[in-house]
Amino acid sequence: MELVEAIILAVLAASTPLLIAATGELVAERSGVLNLGVEGMMIVGAACGFAGAWLTGSIFIGALFGIIAGTLMSLIFALMALGLAVNQVATGLALTILGIGLSGLIGAGFVGERISPAVHLHIPGLTDIPLIGRVLFGEDGFVYVSIALIVGVWWFLYRTRAGLILRACGDNHVSAHALGYPVLRIRTFAVMFGGACAGLAGAYLPLAYTPFFIPGMTAGRGWIALALVVFSSWRPGRLVVGAYLFGAVTILQLHAQGWGVGIPSQFMSALPYLATVIVLVLLSRARTGGSTAPAALGTVFVPDR
Amino acid sequence: MQLVLEKRAERSGTIALVSPLIAIGLTIVTMVILFAILGKNPLLALHAYFIAPLTDSYSLQEIAVKATPLVMIAIGLSLCYLANAWNIGAEGQFLIGAVAGSWIAVKTQGTDAGAWVLPAMLVLAAAAGALYALIPAICKVRFGASEILTSLMLVYVADLFLDYLVRGPWRDPHGFNFPTTAEFDPVATVPLLIEGGRLHLGSIIALLVVAAVAILLGRTIKGFEIRVVGAAPRAARFGGFNANQLIILTFAVSGALAGLAGIIEVAGPIGHLQPGISPGYGFTAIIVAFLGRLNPLGILIAGLFLALTFIGGEQAQIAMKIPLDVTKVFQGILLFYVLACDSLILYRFKLVFPNRQVTGGAG
Numbered sequence: 001m002e003l004v005e006a007i008i009l010a011v012l013a014a015s016t017p018l019l020i021a022a023t024g025e026l027v028a029e030r031s032g033v034l035n036l037g038v039e040g041m042m043i044v045g046a047a048c049g050f051a052g053a054w055l056t057g058s059i060f061i062g063a064l065f066g067i068i069a070g071t072l073m074s075l076i077f078a079l080m081a082l083g084l085a086v087n088q089v090a091t092g093l094a095l096t097i098l099g100i101g102l103s104g105l106i107g108a109g110f111v112g113e114r115i116s117p118a119v120h121l122h123i124p125g126l127t128d129i130p131l132i133g134r135v136l137f138g139e140d141g142f143v144y145v146s147i148a149l150i151v152g153v154w155w156f157l158y159r160t161r162a163g164l165i166l167r168a169c170g171d172n173h174v175s176a177h178a179l180g181y182p183v184l185r186i187r188t189f190a191v192m193f194g195g196a197c198a199g200l201a202g203a204y205l206p207l208a209y210t211p212f213f214i215p216g217m218t219a220g221r222g223w224i225a226l227a228l229v230v231f232s233s234w235r236p237g238r239l240v241v242g243a244y245l246f247g248a249v250t251i252l253q254l255h256a257q258g259w260g261v262g263i264p265s266q267f268m269s270a271l272p273y274l275a276t277v278i279v280l281v282l283l284s285r286a287r288t289g290g291s292t293a294p295a296a297l298g299t300v301f302v303p304d305r
Numbered sequence: 306m307q308l309v310l311e312k313r314a315e316r317s318g319t320i321a322l323v324s325p326l327i328a329i330g331l332t333i334v335t336m337v338i339l340f341a342i343l344g345k346n347p348l349l350a351l352h353a354y355f356i357a358p359l360t361d362s363y364s365l366q367e368i369a370v371k372a373t374p375l376v377m378i379a380i381g382l383s384l385c386y387l388a389n390a391w392n393i394g395a396e397g398q399f400l401i402g403a404v405a406g407s408w409i410a411v412k413t414q415g416t417d418a419g420a421w422v423l424p425a426m427l428v429l430a431a432a433a434g435a436l437y438a439l440i441p442a443i444c445k446v447r448f449g450a451s452e453i454l455t456s457l458m459l460v461y462v463a464d465l466f467l468d469y470l471v472r473g474p475w476r477d478p479h480g481f482n483f484p485t486t487a488e489f490d491p492v493a494t495v496p497l498l499i500e501g502g503r504l505h506l507g508s509i510i511a512l513l514v515v516a517a518v519a520i521l522l523g524r525t526i527k528g529f530e531i532r533v534v535g536a537a538p539r540a541a542r543f544g545g546f547n548a549n550q551l552i553i554l555t556f557a558v559s560g561a562l563a564g565l566a567g568i569i570e571v572a573g574p575i576g577h578l579q580p581g582i583s584p585g586y587g588f589t590a591i592i593v594a595f596l597g598r599l600n601p602l603g604i605l606i607a608g609l610f611l612a613l614t615f616i617g618g619e620q621a622q623i624a625m626k627i628p629l630d631v632t633k634v635f636q637g638i639l640l641f642y643v644l645a646c647d648s649l650i651l652y653r654f655k656l657v658f659p660n661r662q663v664t665g666g667a668g
Contacts, residue, residue, distance in 0.1 A: 036453065076641070080641060080644060080645060083310075084310065084644075084645050084648040084652075085310055085648055085651075085652060086644045086645060086647070086648050087644065089391055089453065090595060090640075090644055091641075091644060093393060093588075093591055093640075094592075094637055094640040094641050094644060095637075097588060097591075097592070097633065097636060097637040097640060098633075098634060098637025098638060098640075098641065099637070100633055100637075101630050101631070101632070101633025101634035101635075101636070101637050102630075102634055102637075104628070104629075104630030104633065105628055105630040105631060105634060108628055108630065215630075219461075220457075220458070220461050223454060223457050223458065226454060227451075227454045227458070230451060230454070264469050264473060266465040266466065266468050266469035266472075267465070267469065269465050270461065270462045270465045270466070273458040273459070273461040273462050274458070274462060276454065276455075276458045277440075277444070277450075277454075277455045277458050277459065280444070280450040280451060280454055280455055281444050281448045281450045281455075283450075284444075284448045284449040284450040284451075285447075285448040285449070285450075302310050302311075302312060302652065303309075304312075
């Protein structure tokens with residue numbers, strides 16, 4: 001029983017950064033912007049988040065640093081892809097390359113340093129309930145924030161007028177523009193939200209997942225988050241399922257390595273990446289009745305006056 | 306008052322020519338600021354980056370050696386990008402090519418295998434790179450899976466596979482447990498062009514690739530199809546061009562070139578297979594492709610320039626203790642400026658004054 005609880009806790013921890021980053025990207029993509037720079041924003045968020053926490057001794061300020069760093073990175077993207085109408089795929093790649101370099105530069109002084117990781121919630125009585133107590137009432141703050149974020153995004157997209165307008169921009173920017181909505185401004189906010197989430201997701205890694213910073217510690221999670229958005233068919237509910245499934249794959253392969261299954265560890269480590277490819281293929285194949293992607297996703301929009 | 310983009314009536318030829326130069330200029334200005342923030346003398350740092358590597362023969366050769374994989378990979382990528390197929394997994398295809406070619410080198414080690422070894426390695430590496438690139442291409446064409454994400458995921462898989470081989474079955478038994486194969490035999494090594502120098506046959510191969518692709522794009526129907534499918538998909542459909550077939554073709558060619566670059570790097574300057582054989586060539590090549598405007602000759606020049614930043618970065622680290630990551634920042638910023646300047650080929654800035662009529666009426 002203890003093992004089951006430990007595995008569930010580990011899966012939640014591994015899924016949380018994926019869920020946070022993918023939630024942000026979902027909003028950006030729903031507004032019609034494909035930002036492939038998630039990995040870059042995450043890794044800068046990780047470096048700045050750790051720097052913030054190490055300098056101030058506060059996990060909260062560290063997380064705030066991560067959010068600000070991710071938002072600033074996304075502003076570069078917005079300036080290029082929205083302001084200058086540059087190809088979004090190329091801009092996103094550039095953002096990732098820049099982010100990896102920047103994080104190395106920022107984080108260089110902090111490699112080898114340690115901080116005390118984010119504290120876990122503890123409610124006497126509730127947290128001590130066997131099996132579900134620690135899962136429900138004993139997580140770190142990031143886990144609760146991630147769930148609040150995805151619920152909030154679902155409510156925003158489907159239950160508010162602003163969410164409807166945002167989705168309209170993503171499906172047909174010409175019509176949205178003709179109706180008088182400021183397409184580029186709405187998209188800029190959506191991209192900034194995506195950046196803030198990616199920065200927070202990155203900061204989660206050195207602040208809660210492992211209490212230290214190593215260069216390249218995001219290890220492709222930003223890309224997996226992008227794949228998760230595709231997996232979810234751009235729907236918040238399915239995003240949660242996808243994120244926890246991927247977290248489970250990651251943890252299972254780690255445990256399998258620990259149990260000494262006779263498969264080389266590198267093959268097990270490759271599993272999450274291979275799973276991503278397989279899932280993308282299966283899903284794209286299953287979707288015969290037309291694409292569920294926002295219709296204007298990734299296309300350039302220059303308003304005519 | 307507001308600054309907005311406006312579409313030009315036709316693309317600006319002047320800006321198309323000077324935009325890479327403007328981008329490099331803006332990048333250097335940004336770097337000067339970055340060096341100043343890092344507390345380094347910007348002039349000395351720029352000298353270490355861009356002038357010092359050009360002053361001695363060893364560094365000049367080293368630039369050509371570094372440019373070789375960059376140019377070969379970028380040439381292949383440019384074909385993909387022209388056809389609007391987004392192969393960003395060249396790094397993985399590079400590694401798989403290196404692994405496949407090394408397989409022959411490892412298996413023939415210490416035998417009296419003849420001069421066929423190196424050509425066989427090159428062919429096998431190209432084939433393996435092409436096959437590895439076909440995975441995302443086929444997933445895209447058959448199932449509609451995003452080639453961007455699948456090709457990138459396969460980079461991590463290739464990296465782990467190489468790691469497994471050099472730590473497991475292919476590890477040099479006399480290598481003090483280091484994760485590396487034994488040094489390749491002379492017949493499995495890319496010959497040097499100058500005795501005792503660094504320049505090797507791979508650079509010649511890269512030049513041949515540039516020439517071949519220049520002919521393909523400029524003089525053949527296939528090249529024309531590639532350009533039309535990317536630039537005007539609707540026109541291409543009316544013309545009866547098969548876009549899916551071109552995705553397969555361009556992915557296969559770029560994978561083959563990346564694989565070839567991989568084995569040349571391993572059997573040339575490195576001499577054995579080990580983890581970390583690439584400082585991100587597959588990703589830097591994306592920058593090279595765009596900086597070279599997806600044009601073979603442009604890519605050759607851009608490849609040499611990016612190679613200069615690699616060598617300059619190493620020298621700046623040794624001479625001035627500037628972190629190596631500055632090179633990556635530099636390359637990322639450069640790509641941003643290149644893309645931004647390219648935007649000005651199609652668009653121009655215009656100042657608009659909202660509600661001008663209203664204020665005019667009041668005055």
